[in-house]
Amino acid sequence: MQSPVRWGILGTARITRRVAPAIQSAPAAKLIAIASRSEEKAKAWAEKYECPQIVESYEQLLERDDVDVVYIPLPPHLHAEWTIKAAQAGKHVLCEKPLALNALEAETMVNACQQAGVCFEEGVMWYHHPRATQIRDILNQGRLGEIRRVTSAFSFPWQSSVEPSEEYRFKQEQGGGSLMDLGWYCVGASLWTLGMLPEEVFGREVLDGSVDESFSGWMRFANGAEAAFDCSRNMTSRRWIEIAGTEGSIVCDDFTRPWQEEKTRFWIHDAQGNAEVVNCEAATQETCLIENFSQRILTGQLDNQQSLGLKTQQVMDRLLKSAKSKRNENEF
Ligand SMILES: NC(=O)C1=CN([C@@H]2O[C@H](COP(=O)(O)OP(=O)(O)OC[C@H]3O[C@@H](n4cnc5c(N)ncnc54)[C@H](OP(=O)(O)O)[C@@H]3O)[C@@H](O)[C@H]2O)C=CC1
């Protein structure tokens, strides 16, 4: 495939305000077209982000020969349908988190991409930031000893211009809830750190209507390590992770969205209690994701079966099942 990789976007989602400039600025990527259900929205969007083409429907975007990869930032209940259609149209797919409503759907998506010979990636961005590489290097060097525990939190007080009745995050059937929206990052970070699926999981939810407003989870791994997290859309803003080993720990206070400027950093605490600040290379995580995925497409790295997104979704199912099993426990 020729560089740059040519990108199309399905829908004028809010998150595109961060991803469109990333496609424009990543050296290996080029923004070709936006598709929307509304011509008016597409026109306004294309003008704002200097996108050369607008397309009247998602189907028409998938039919275009000048698009190599599609970005799918639709509500989660539409991810499987459009990922499979895109793969069948021969397009590589960057699909937003949560990948799907459940693991079965996510497996179908990954399999469709595998069969079509296209690359598949999830929209979690921090994995692609240079800080993640620095943390991985420290883990690989064994500076923390054996990793015993990963603890993480992602919460914020929900505010949006969107009417709650229109918001997918409040609808269970559309893939809403704090676990799917925010806990996704904590579960993904735990699997990213420990490199395996948990043997045992335990989940507890605080329900608001049909979805969890807050969720606490715990996982135990075959090597004895544990991971614990909490997430909420009704709490102050918290986005931190701690990776604790037998000889030291790493703490990172903004793991889901590294500061874009020189402020991005993390701390290493040694066994004596000394703390070292590690300052990281400044980078925009959205651009890192777009560039990395474009490079993966250019170099034909087609293996999707080890997708961290798929594993995260498998753990989501188990956590939700655990929480649901306790729903009626306190009823008399
Ligand atoms: N990786 C990250 O950092 C982030 C990821 N996300 C993820 O991105 C995805 C999009 O989130 P967000 O930006 O809040 O999405 P929005 O609700 O802002 O937009 C979703 C878009 O999907 C299109 N759409 C198609 N069908 C429907 C439908 N039935 N109902 C509503 N919208 C529809 C619309 O585009 P149109 O009308 O133009 O066709 C709409 O603009 C989610 O999966 C979310 O979890 C969100 C924020 C950050």
Ligand SMILES: O=C1CO[C@H](CO)[C@@H](O)[C@@H]1O
């Ligand atoms: O993925 C996401 C990143 O964080 C947001 C909150 O700040 C979420 O709502 C969103 O879906």
